[in-house]
Amino acid sequence: MTKEGADSLRDELKHLKMEARPKVIAAISEAREHGDLKENAEYHAAREQQGFIEGRIQEIESKLSNSQIIDIANMTNNGKVIFGTTVDLVNIETEEEVSYQIVGDDEADLKINKISVSSPIARALIGKSEGDEVVVRAPGGEVEYEIVEVKYI
Structure with a gap:
C-alpha cells in the first residue's frame, strides 16, 4: 500500500x-x-x-x-518501474500520452490515473525502465507503449 x-x-x-x-x-x-x-x-x-x-x-x-506501506518518495529513482511509481507512457500507434501511478488494489481509481498493481498494464510495466517498449495484453487487444519517464513521487 x-x-x-x-x-x-x-x-x-x-x-x-x-x-x-x-x-x-x-x-x-x-x-x-x-x-x-x-x-x-x-x-x-x-x-x-x-x-x-x-x-x-x-x-x-x-x-x-x-499491509506494508511503501513511501516511494524516499527511494532512489533508478528509472525502474516498481510499485508506487508514476509512469508516463506514449502509445506507439496513436502517440497518445498517458500517466499512471501503480498502487494497491484498494487504492486503484482510473479516474485519477491510479491503476492496480494486478492490472494488465501494471503487470506489463513492473520491472521495466525508462525508454523500454512494452506490450500490454488487454481485453481490447494488444497495445504497445513506450515508457517516457518513471517518477518516484
Whole structure:
C-alpha cells in the first residue's frame, strides 16, 4: 500500500470512530425512545448502519495492520518501474500520452490515473525502465507503449 493510501484509510478510520459511530449511537438511542422496537424502522435502520460502520472499522484496521506501506518518495529513482511509481507512457500507434501511478488494489481509481498493481498494464510495466517498449495484453487487444519517464513521487 502506498503512504497516500494508508493516510486515506487512517482519515476514514478517524471519521468513522470520531463522527459516524457517535452519530449512529445517538440515532439508536433516540429511536429506542419511540417505543416498540419490533415495528420501529428508524431503530432497525440505525442498527443496520451501526453494523456497516463497525464492519468497515474492522476492515480498515485489519488492512492497516497487515499491509506494508511503501513511501516511494524516499527511494532512489533508478528509472525502474516498481510499485508506487508514476509512469508516463506514449502509445506507439496513436502517440497518445498517458500517466499512471501503480498502487494497491484498494487504492486503484482510473479516474485519477491510479491503476492496480494486478492490472494488465501494471503487470506489463513492473520491472521495466525508462525508454523500454512494452506490450500490454488487454481485453481490447494488444497495445504497445513506450515508457517516457518513471517518477518516484
